[in-house]
Amino acid sequence: MDYEEAKRRARDDDPKVRRSVASRTDVKPELLFFLAEDPSPEVRRTLAANLSVPGMADLVLAQDSDEGVRTGLVEKISRMAPDLSIGERGRLCDTAAEALNILARDQITRVRQVLSEALKDVAHAPPEVINALARDSQAVVACPVLEFSPVLSDADLLEIIASGPAQGGLGAIAGRVSVSQDLSAAIGATNDVDAIGRLLANANAQIREETLDLIIDRAPAHELWHAPLAHRPRLSPATAGRMARFLADNLLDALSGRDDLDGETLKAVKKVVRRRLGDESNLPDNEGSQIMDFMKINPPVDMVKSLNETGRLDHAVILKAVYAGDFSFVLAALIARTGLSLKVVRKVFAGQSAKGIVSMVWKAGLSMELALLLQQRMGRVPPEEVLGNSTETAFPLNEDEMNWQLEFFADYRN
Numbered sequence: 001m002d003y004e005e006a007k008r009r010a011r012d013d014d015p016k017v018r019r020s021v022a023s024r025t026d027v028k029p030e031l032l033f034f035l036a037e038d039p040s041p042e043v044r045r046t047l048a049a050n051l052s053v054p055g056m057a058d059l060v061l062a063q064d065s066d067e068g069v070r071t072g073l074v075e076k077i078s079r080m081a082p083d084l085s086i087g088e089r090g091r092l093c094d095t096a097a098e099a100l101n102i103l104a105r106d107q108i109t110r111v112r113q114v115l116s117e118a119l120k121d122v123a124h125a126p127p128e129v130i131n132a133l134a135r136d137s138q139a140v141v142a143c144p145v146l147e148f149s150p151v152l153s154d155a156d157l158l159e160i161i162a163s164g165p166a167q168g169g170l171g172a173i174a175g176r177v178s179v180s181q182d183l184s185a186a187i188g189a190t191n192d193v194d195a196i197g198r199l200l201a202n203a204n205a206q207i208r209e210e211t212l213d214l215i216i217d218r219a220p221a222h223e224l225w226h227a228p229l230a231h232r233p234r235l236s237p238a239t240a241g242r243m244a245r246f247l248a249d250n251l252l253d254a255l256s257g258r259d260d261l262d263g264e265t266l267k268a269v270k271k272v273v274r275r276r277l278g279d280e281s282n283l284p285d286n287e288g289s290q291i292m293d294f295m296k297i298n299p300p301v302d303m304v305k306s307l308n309e310t311g312r313l314d315h316a317v318i319l320k321a322v323y324a325g326d327f328s329f330v331l332a333a334l335i336a337r338t339g340l341s342l343k344v345v346r347k348v349f350a351g352q353s354a355k356g357i358v359s360m361v362w363k364a365g366l367s368m369e370l371a372l373l374l375q376q377r378m379g380r381v382p383p384e385e386v387l388g389n390s391t392e393t394a395f396p397l398n399e400d401e402m403n404w405q406l407e408f409f410a411d412y413r414n
Helices: 003-010 015-022 029-035 041-048 055-061 067-083 091-103 109-119 127-134 139-148 154-163 169-174 181-188 193-201 209-221 223-230 237-244 249-256 263-277 284-290 301-309 315-324 327-338 342-350 354-363 368-377 399-411
Strands: none
Touching (some): 003 015, 029 041, 223 249, 301 327, 315 368, 327 342, 342 399, 354 399
């Protein structure tokens, strides 16, 4: 377009005419720069999307009062970024990086979100921009770059973990295509259950054995971790054996049936499986005789009642004791929370009564999840007689039935 004609149109009273100039790629840069301060937002939005706009105009548009202008600028510069080779990163790239720096600190979350999504996998995106986005307080801004950006180093990520990322940020880091041992250790040391679950499920995450041990110490109380733990590669015999003590039966089958475990590890797993099934005859040195020891010794009733009176005998504490195999403590907890006698509670377990165990757990104000575990682990109820399953939370008996069961065992005489 002729310069004078373009100049005349750029000053036209009709915004549509000025907008037509803002969209062109064959006008002088100074005319496009002039339009960066046009009174019409529509003109400035059109200009923001124009790849021919000079970098100095982009800097003006990056501070525009209109959100649509700034969002359009983000989308344009981000489209350009992957196509700029190292040799082409001259003045244009410098001004573009400066504009991105301004946009990365924009007060509107949507602008920063669009920028993060656009730059998340750009290998040569400006590091200062990516770091600003990664440390953003909004998850929709921080998480895309935390999970995907190749610009972030381990040192950057460790610093972000230490300072506390946005909600969901730890999970985003745990899901990266490559997670080092140091990053895994830092995530494993947090209390973010979802992030640790995602870390365990990430086949590309490198996890030291000591980090895995610390996670397994806490795993009984976090069912979310169980499935990914059962499928973690390269498990040591000790680690696999510890996991076998608390995994649900379906995951236990998956663990013991893996074809990548060596003979020693399989032996450790199967030993625990036999113990849990109560198959005493196949255990060396009569190890199976220890399974029902909780029925023979006096449980710590007084101590557990004190915990109950101070409100510290909650579901999580009892569940942890079950997974740890501290059945004597669990027996005492049932006594403390139900008011039943030791004799009655022992009768229920000695009789391998699924209905009796479910009724005691209900009376104690605990969950059906716990009732299922106690049937399997303490009551040694045959699998075909176990009441309930892992997908149901409701008790399978009504209140009258459960009260009757408890009265029956209280009146029952051997």
